């Protein structure tokens with residue numbers, strides 16, 4: 628029997644990957660893994676600490692390792708971090724080991740959803756909007772090139788997004 632493909636959520640900070648991932652997994656009775664959450668559990672420290680002590684490069688190494696581990700599972704739902712598509716190696720693993728869903732959102736929505744956030748080191752600066760716009764320019768083409776399906780999350784709630792994903796990946 629053919630194993631169920633993994634469902635892998637990619638997209639920028641504040642797109643709703645964790646919330647939608649959890650709901651999607653519950654809806655389809657699958658296990659859910661959040662890459663950032665697993666990295667923190669493994670390391671015994673939070674993401675700001677990892678960036679502080681090991682730098683972004685140290686975090687990215689841990690992220691690649693975690694993507695490798697999580698995507699070796701079968702039939703699970705995985706939420707990745709917003710920078711997961713930056714490395715070619717990661718993009719290849721994501722593409723080969725699951726159905727990849729790009730949760731698209733606008734920079735305006737990201738600004739609203741991450742306004743009070745203290746857990747994302749890349750956004751702890753006064754020019755958050757410029758940072759997010761720059762990231763969008765670099766990453767949106769990478770998300771699109773990696774994804775099998777793109778779903779907007781800026782104009783409707785998580786439930787509606789989950790229903791849309793279910794309809795598109797199970798038909």
Ligand code: S3P
Pocket residue numbers: 638639640641644663674707708709710711746747748749
């Ligand atoms: C990052 C996104 C974060 C986290 C880290 C770096 C990024 O994940 O992995 O702070 O480079 O966009 P979320 O997308 O879940 O916030």
